[in-house]
Amino acid sequence: MNIIIFFIAFVLAIDEFALTQTLHRPLIASTIVGALFGDVQTGLLIGAYLELASLSFEETFFLNFRKSLVLASVLCTALSATKTLSSEETMALAVSIIIVGTALSHIIDFVVTLLLPLSRNQAEKGKSVFVYQLIALLIRGVAFGVCASYLFSKGTEIPALLSSITTTNGWIFNAFAIIGVLLPSLGIAVLMRNLSVKDNYGIFFAGVSVAMLAYYVSKNFYVTILLVALLAIGLGYYDFNRAEKETVKTTNKGGGEKWW
Amino acid sequence: MVVGLAKYQNQQEAFPLDKKTLQNVALRSFLSGISFNSESSDSIGWLWAIQPALRKIHSDEEDCKLAMGHNLEHCSASSPLAPLAMGVVLSLEQQKCDLETIRSTRSIATYTCDAIGKMLVYYLFIPLLALSIIESARNGSIMAVAIYCVVLFLLQVILRFVSIQYGYKHGMRAIEKLQKNAGTLKKSMMIAGSFMLGAILVALGSGYAMQIAMSQDNSSIPTIAKLLPGVLTVVMGLLLHYLLVKKNFSMGKCVIVVVLVSFIIALVQNII
Structure with missing residues (x-):
């Protein structure tokens, strides 16, 4: 079961930024997860809920700045389909999982920044930067896969775990979110110098x-x-x-x- | 250092790019968002996508390295309309325009395409499509979800493959006329680029208020962030510019400064 969760989170996390850029939409992602766990109906229901919620998040929860719904789509559907938690309980957890998923996305963005000097070296030599594309792809996929399968393995302990993550480590998530907002200033500062x-x-x-x-x-x-x-x-x-x-x-x- | 204020050695206009190369670029653009990073956004993916075209345009090895280097600067290339910007930038590269002209055009074109593409897809098509099929999905129709998936994917394919041809063709037409006054064009584009960079800093910084709101407690947003969204990123941008230009800081040192400042802000917020 954990391997399926890892694999599906791996693919959908990559799809969020590349490939079809369609499969990660909550409605589609949840339907796929539901089908894999033999409960398409639950997948459709949770997918529809998250899809509608994602549209309303744009205005209400201020989460539209690079929010990631992949983790929420995979975990909410998997937990409901396997009857670990009821549909109502998983839907109540959705916002917390979105926060964790978005924070994870920000941490990955920072880690991928470390590939930039290497890419610059490759460009100076006139070589392809494909290797770094591939490394970035693997980092994103593996990080989401591991996080999804770890959280899924916690079963009914997930609500308590998420609560402790967002309260005790909230400031670290916030720090990475602020890095995600401030670090582009460096990219712009380089452009300012060169222009x-x-x-x-x-x-x-x-x-x-x-x-x-x-x-x-x-x-x-x-x-x-x-x-x-x-x-x-x-x-x-x-x-x-x-x-x-x-x-x-x-x-x-x-x-x-x-x-x- | 590849990036900088150098000029292309071979100033002669290159042969126009063929349709196959442009389609290759459009195909690669599907993967351009995967290497998104905090510092330069999608620059690695952007460079990887346009690399085949750059190799065809710049027969001179040093020019090719220079083009690859400056195309690793900050840009946004994850929207379905990113190939439009790629087409425009490639038309400038093909005409061997000044690097300042290309930089300014890239900054404006990538962010404009990003804004239009995302507003078109995420604010118009997705809500329209999602709302029209959501009831069927709730009633258990897998076909509705399949249609949703296929339509969204086809939309992306059409936008990408059509927009690159359009951007390149019209970019070529415009630049052929404007390039006659290359000096004036460079100056005007630098003005437009400077205006845009200031605005991008503010717009990116506006996310700051949003990020803090992730704690689900809107009251924790500092008033200054509400009143002057982006003020922090503007100050940070100017500080980093000063450190890069006047103090000759390396990029690594600048990253450390940003990380330290971010952790200090997060800690202060946590204590308050």
Whole structure:
């Protein structure tokens, strides 16, 4: 049983970021797990619940920032299908499992960051970075597989275990979540250096202010990005046209135009 | 160091990419999100996906290494519309544009495609499709789930294979006109890129408030995070920029700084 859980969590965790990017959806994932454990009906029920919940999480639980529902889909369905816990009990556990799954995802994101220097070395030599793609894939799959099979092996102790994990080790999860939010600043700082942003600090801070305003109004990452990207394109277009017109004017003054 | 402010040695425009290479890139893009990491997002996957095209474009070995190096910088490539950005960036690479122009365009294009792709798929198609089949699924219809699965997958395939051709074709057309004033284009794109980088820092930082809310206690969100979402990432971005440029810190040292700051914030929150 644990091997099935490991395997299915392994595949779905990878599918969340690569391959079909479809199978990990709670409705599909839970149906597959339900079918593997011989109880499709429970799989469909829990899948439908989690799918609807995931849509509502977008707005209510603020979990839309790289939340991972793979662990919840696999564990909730497996626990219900094997009658370890009732459907109501597993559904009540769903949010705690999503938190653990999301935290695990953040820890993996940090671990995969350690592959970046190696990838840079490969790129410097002009070699393929496929090995690091493969390592990242295995890290993600194995971590989710081990976590899912470990939690599943705890059976009826899961509620107490999850509660102790989220309360006693909550600050460590939080630390990795904050790393997940702050570390992209390093990637952006490298781009800032390579784009010589110091020559355009005014524009940089204009971007900061507009994004703050857009986020404050929309409360949505993607809407903010889209609004700001359109503004950035507009800004670049305006500057390009203005510079072109100025070039034409200068050329005309010193060139063939009869100013007299 | 590969990444930096170098220029391509061979400035001559490369032969246009064939359809097969672009399809290969679109196919590889299915795996581009697997190496997502906190620092550079999907950059490893992005590079791996466009590598066959880069090899065809840059016949010069050193240029190819340079292209591979700068394409490992921060970018987002996990959305179904990521190949659109790949097509646009490849058209710039093919025209041998300045690295600053490519960097700025990549930052804007990847995040725009990410936002449009995810809003289209996750906020429009998935809710519409899920709500229309959820009742059938509750009644035990496996066929409804199979349809849900197939439609979502087909949508991804169509978006990826169509968008790369579209992005490359239109990118080529636009850049052929704009490249006549390469200097002006570079300056304008650097302005647009700087604007976008500031905005990305704020948008990424807005996740901070969300992450804290994972503790299911919204009252624990600091007021400053509510009022000024992203202020922490902007400060951190400027600090890291200062350390990289002025103090010549290595990337490893910068990662240690970020990890230390994150653990201190988490500990303080835990104590409070």
